[in-house]
Structure formats: C-alpha cells, structure tokens
Amino acid sequence: MEYNFRDIEKKWQQRWVENKTYQVVEDKNKPKYYVLNMFPYPSGAGLHVGHPLGYIASDIYARFKRLQGYNVLNPMGYDAYGLPAEQYAIQTGQHPEKTTFQNIDRYREQLDKIGFCFDWDREVRTCDPVYYKWTQWAFQKMFNSFFCLKEQKALPIEELIHHFETKGSRDDDGGPIKVACTEELHFSAEEWNSWDEKKKSDVLMNYRIAFMGETMVNWCAGLGTVLANDEVVDGVSVRGGFPVEQKKMRQWCLRVSAYAQRLLDGLDTIQWSDSIKETQKNWIGRSEGTEVEFKIADSDESFTIFTTRADTMFGVTFMVLAPESELVAKVTTPEQKAAVDEYIKYVKGRTERERMIDHKVTGVFSGSYAINPFTGDKNPIWISEYVLAGYGTGAIMAVPAHDSRDYAFAKHFGLPIIPLIEGADVSEESYDAKEGIVCNSPKADLSSSQQEGATSFSLNGLTVKEAIAATKKYVTETGIGRVKVNYRLRDAIFSRQRYWGEPFPVYYKKGIPTMIPEECLPIELPEVDKFQPTETGEPPLGNAKVWAWDEVNKKIVENSKIDNETVFPIELYTMPGFAGSSAYYLRYMDPHNNQALVSKEADEYWQNVDLYVGGSEHATGHLIYSRFWNKFLFDIGISCKEEPFQKLINQGMIQGRSNFVYRIKDTNTFVSFDKKGQYEVTPIHVDVNIVNADILDVEAFKAWRPEYATAEFILNDEGKYMCGWAVEKMSKSMFNVVNPDMIVEKFGADTLRLYEMFLGPVEQSKPWDTNGIDGCHRFLKKLWKFMTNEEGTINVSGNAPSKAELKALHTLIKKETADIESFSYNTTIAAFMVCLNELTKLNCDSREVKEALTVLLAPFCPHLAEEFWHLLGHTTSVCDAAWPVLNEDYLKEDSVKMMVAFNGKARFPLEFPANVTKEEAEKTALADPQAKKWMEGFTVVKVIVVPGKMINVVLKK
C-alpha cells in the first residue's frame, strides 16, 4: 500500500482535537517547559512558507520535551491590533475587527493543516476585552508607580507623595531625591503642600512610570498618528511609506529609560544570541563619563557638560551648545543675538532627516565665554546642530585634537587645536583613539598658563585610561563635577491617535488625568461610524456616540456626590501596538482568569518562557518593551521572574526564489535563459508556481495572463524554456510566494515540516526552493515502505533485534537527542535518513526497533508517527510515549580504524582491536608494509597516536 499522507494527516488532526491531545494543565508532578513563538499579526495575505518556519522549529522542540517527560506549554495567539486592518477600515468602512477576525480564521485554517501541538484553549487575542483589560490594568499600575534609583525598582507613587509632603524634593542626604524623572525639580515640603491638585498632578507626571509629557514625536500625517522610532525608516513610515515630521505633542509615555541599567544587566542572565544582545546593548547605549561644571565668564550662571574623555580637560578650546538648549538664550550677547536667531531659524527649518543624512559643519558664536575649571582659560561658547539636545546635558566641551567632530568644527571656524597625547599628529585629522601617554596637561610652559583659577593638577605621563580615572577622582573631590552614567535609551511614547488599539483607562477630572477605578475595567473600545479623525481634529475615538465609559462615568459621579449631569471627558488616544504584546506570555499561563493577569499558582508553576522563537527584527522593539514591562510586573510582585524569555532563537527569514522569463524587446516572443545573450531582452517576473526546476510550463504561462495568450517562445536545444532566477524577498509583486497549503496538498504536512527543517539551520536566512522537497518526500515514502507491508499493516516479527540493527538505532538516538537540544534539525534528519538506509539493508523487522523509530520520528512528522504508533497496536497517542533511552554499549566497536598519516597527511587506514594500546598501535603501524614504503629515505622523529582517530608519523629527510 502507498503512503497515503492525505488520509493519515486528516485522520490524526481530527483525533487530536477530539481527544484534546494538546491540552495542557499544571501538573506539579512533572517538570514544566514553556515554549513560545512570537504571536503573529494576522495579515490579509495569509501565511507563506516562511511564516511557519519558527513554529515548526519550536513545535519539534515542544514535542521532544514532552516525550522526555516534561509538561510542555506551547500556546498560540494573535497580535490583533495593527495598522493594515485600520487602513483598510478607513478605505472601505469595514470594521477592523471584522477583517482581523477573518484573517485570524484564515491563519488558523492554515496553521491547523501543518499539525502543530498548540493548546488552542489558551489562545489570546490582544483586541479581546477579556485580554486587554490586563493591558489597561498594567498601564494603571505604571501610572501609580515611580522608579527609585537607590533600590533600582518601581515603588508605589504614594511613597513619593509622602516624601514630598514631609521632605519636599530633597533626599535625606540633602541632595536631590534619587528617583527617575523627566527633569530635576526642586521644591520644599511647604511648597508641595501649598499646591493645588492640578499642580501636584503636573509635578507627579515628572516621576510616574507611565506619564503624560510634552515630547517631540514622529508625526505621520498620512496615517494621522505618531509613530515609534522603529516604525520610521529613512523619514517615512514603515507601514505605508508616508512622510514623517517632528512635532511637539502631549503624549503618554513609559519611563523605559529608568530601567536602562537593569535591562543591560539582565542580558547576562539570559541565553540569547550575541548579535541580539549586542543590538540591545547598543540601543541602551550606556556610556560612563564625567559631568563637569563650567562657569560662564562675567556672569553668575554656569552649565554642565558631559564627557567620556575627562583626560582631555586641558585640550578644550571651545564649548558647544545644542541649538534647542535652554542655555542658548542665556549666553547669547546682544551683539550676537541677530546671528544666533538666524542660525536657530535655519536649524528649525532642517528636518531630522536632513540632519541625519548630511553632517554639515554649521554653527554660530554666542558671544559668551566659559571658564575651564582646570586651566582658567576662557573658551568661546558656540551653538551648533552637531550637539544633540536629547543626549547628556545638551552641551559639550570641544577637544578638537581628539574628537573628529570637534576637529571638523575647529578647522571650519579657525579655532585652536591643542594635542594632548605624545606623538599624536593632528595636522590632518584628529587622534580619536583612547590610547597613548598624556602630555600638555597642563602645558610644560607653566608661566603662560599660570593664571587665576588654574590648578596645579597634572595628568602628564599617565596613560589615557589612568588620566580619565585621575580626573574623575579630582573633579569629585573638588566638587567641580561628578561621575555620571548616561544612556541612549529613551522613554517610549505610548499613545497613538488611532482607532484600532486599546483605549486608555483614563478620564479627565478638571483637566487632571485620572485613572478609571480598577473594578470598572476593561474600558471597551467604542463603536464609531468612521475611523478618521473628527472634524475638530480629535482622534477617531472622538467619533464615538455610545461609550462603555458612559456607564462608568455615571458610577463615578454618583460616588463622588457631584452633579449627576457631569460628564468627564475620557482619553481619546489609544495604546500602541507593543502594549498588547508586552506581557502576553504571562496571560497564556492563565488565560481565563478574570481576577488577575495571572494567578500566583500559574505564574509560579510556569515561571517564564524557556524557549522563545521569533524574528530578530524585534530586537529593539518588542524584545526591549516586553523585558521592560515584565521587569515592572516583577517589581510589583506579579511575575516571579525578572526576565521573560530565558532562551531566544531567532529564526532566519525565508527569502523567495523568483523566476524570470525574457521578452525580446518590442515583441511578444520569449527567449529561453540559455539563449538570451543573442537578443535585447527585458526580464519579467513569472509566477514560480508555473515553473518547475527552472523549466517554464509554456501552456500554463499562456493561460496565466491574457497578454501572454499569443506569446511565442524560442526554446533551447532540448526543446525547453529555461527561466532565470534570483533570490529576493518573498512577496506577491515578485510572484515568488509559495503557499504552505499547496505544499501540504501535494506532499503532506509531514513532508513540509521535514523539508523546512532540512533546508538548513533554523537561525539562518535562506531562499525557499521547492525543488528539493522531493528528497524529503521520498524519505517518508521509503520509511512507510520499511514500516509496513503490502496490506498497509505494520511489518514486524517477534525476533530480537540484531546487533547491527541496534547499533544503527542507537547511533540515531544519540545524534537526535543531542542535535534537537541544539536546534540542529537538519543534521538530525540526515542521520535519520542514514539510519533508515541501514535498517532497510538489514531487513530489520524488530518491533523494538520500529517502536523506537516511531518515537524518534514523532517530533518531526507527528501524523505519520501517530499512524505507525497506532498500527503497532497502541491506543494512546505517540505524544505520550517515552523518548528512547540511549545504550552506549550498542555503539561500541569490536575494532577501531585509525588513519596512518605522515607529517599530518593521511595516507591509509589500519584496523585494530578495540582495546589496542597506543604503544601497540604505534608498533603495528610502523611495521606495516605500506608504512615502510612511505618511510623510505626518511627517519622517524616521533609518532603521535590519537586513539580511535589517527597515528601520525613525523618524518625527516
């Protein structure tokens, strides 16, 4: 009987549903293992063969762990909020929920065909009120928290309020309070207590973890909303490609920056790839440096700069402020005012994009000078766009000799350059390396630099590293400055002016943002009749006529004994895409819980994700936000683990392999790839589904599009039309999309699963090429033939397995057990093929061997494995079988083969008994007649014996 994959797969997929084979419940008697895929955004295009790659890889791992006796959680859900559905809604008036649900159904249908072991009872959808209740809840918790820098954790805002009431903004040591804030504020307890509600609320916003701030945002008029930095590439939106401009707006933000150090430290505790860790480190951008205070000459004002090169204090020749800096107005002298204003105007007219692309040297002198606290020198203060307001203090000390940007500026404006490192030649370019011996600090010529305010402090003779340390110590002791750590990581903007997202659980009471009581959550997304902004320019939620909020408002009004007619305005912004995807992994642990995001028991049982699989493109988005979100939940005692994803595997992208036909210019004649050289041709993408092994199906091509119906062809000498090909992104427009449904239909899900894994390492990007799939399909057909007889029943005898059979089997057990653990699936499959070949040659009909083989097959080809298991007489699922135990004894050889090599060059093998000693092997090898031939005319210097591998004889003339 033939391998009938269609019937087999259909049958088992049904039975898995009927028997709830993949339903998982907490079981304290078993160790847990949590496997998770990044949940997909269900796009209208459906799945192509690239999408399931990660799901298959994790499915294999999940099944493997289950067979090893773990209680495996492997859930799936949908990241349902997204711009495409909303854009579609704006264009067609179709509710985004409707398209989203349609897409979800389509995804589910496609996923089901591939035979995953997802526990669908735990499915979550971010747009489901039952789910986003907890997104809103978490936001409220963040609103009601601040970040204590001393304890490095989130604490209830009440503690901060209490501190303000009693001590103001001063810490116990008299300095400013050590909490994460937008800007440092100074006030006394009396001042605090005298303020009204509105003022207090405004001040607290400076400290809350979820806060409202005025920020420069990436405003995308085309989409009518703000975008996160990672949603903007080259000045246009990733979705839609609309232009993006900078605009100051009132926005909800999350104080992600408060967690910068913990986000950095946490990387050492998780098993992620170096490249992702590096990307995150880069993104967090920690830099250790020194803040130094510079007095403004002839003024009481001073300002602080940040530098990582404290050793270059003696090389400062000018100062630079960011054009946006508040100091600009203070330092600009009346004489320079016109020039400065003009410059500021120029900078404002430049878009972020222009500033990013061309690094023009521009700037203007402010008219003021700053006094270098080390030398007493007066340094001119300049204003230039190359200094960024958002980093450090927005002001720098310029050391042109040792910083290339300062150098370019100094050269352009004719400012002095003082080299500070022995032997550094700065006549052509700056010497930026942090290496060498410091000199000129201070200058040897004391008399000229011995002016008022100069120190006797010297760095001369020290290495750069030593000089930095010495300067840090000095500025700290003298109070000129302090050691400071800066981070590049910025706070996340958390609001969008869109419809299709989570509404904020916030209303405005006399202009004060106020949290809706927890028991009234969730605030459901209201119906609207159009999805665009309102006529008055409010976000689309302003179109809502009926709100769930109305009821809540009534309750609040009743409880607070104010005029029953009062209607408080509700927040009309919605949350961004990353809101719902930041803690979804916790929800899978306990998806139906209506009392908590996750119960203590479920959280303590499942802990965190052991294996997370998804694309590396989320490195600076989702993977930072969810780590931040989870750390916050850890701080407030919801999650018992600080890091959400212990091990991360980034599956590579599956690229498309496009095919081309070549049309001869101005004709409807197409020439085969191998003959196109003789003509002037235009390559045209052709649907890969009508091409097989680069040979075009000419008739199908004619039928493909009306304009090709009359096409003529110049075929090659074999009478075939050969197509050209290229590796490109898999996309509809390139006609290279391969649909998994089609592969499943033609070869079966088990073949698809096998082939996707056989293609190469999971983490590597590679082009999809359907041509190779035959090999995997053939393997399954051979396996079917090996396992069953003509009648389609299993072919076994009661015979005990032979030694050779056991050896073949246990070689596979050893290889597969180790390889799955390291996600080396392609080599496992190769080993399986070798093993099958071996057993087929041996005519193996042992039940023991076939049972073990079935279990070994189960992670990769669950349908076929179930069928074999069933045919072997089992009534339970193969998922509940036990992973075969390796017996190394079967792998032992009676004899060992060693390669005899001369001067490292392998020549011939020799066979020895398994227990041969080094000395015996050496003696035998040297006495061998073949060896004698090789050694003629040489003397033996020494012999190196690597047991079981080789005997290397070192020869000399």
Next chain:
RNA sequence: GCGCUUGUGGCGGAAUUGGUAGACGCGCCAGACUUAGGAUCUGGUAUCUCCGAUGUGCAGGUUCGAGUCCUGUCAGGCGCACCA
C-alpha cells in the same frame, strides 16, 4: 564610521575537544525495470596535467597536524549612526 555576523562542490548545506573536508538532500551522469517516465531501484559525481598533486574568500602565523586557533585583509548580510 562603530558593533555584530557569515564566507566550504553546479545548489541547500555537514564536519565533538584542532585529527580521513564535502555527511544528508537537490541537480547531474550511467545502468536496471518499464509501452512510457517528471514513478521506482542500483552505482557514480570537489578540481587538475587523474601515477600523483591541489583544494574550505585572500595573505600570513601557531602546530606533527588548521574549515576549526591567532594576526591582517577582502566581500556579503544585519543593527546603530553627529551619543561627546
């Protein structure tokens, strides 16, 4: 510019701690069975001047021995990018 990462046959890709480079599959070649083959089976398949020599992007180095370790360099991919 900085950081990470990858370079192995016609192709996808294998190679524990340095120890017979090219497993396994595709493709190709030959043969068998066939009315037929885009079915199935068997064998072969790195290169060359084919005894033998040369081969893992390139150039060096360490070693008895290097795809693997070290130094430099080139090329592709990804991330960040005026971050002081």
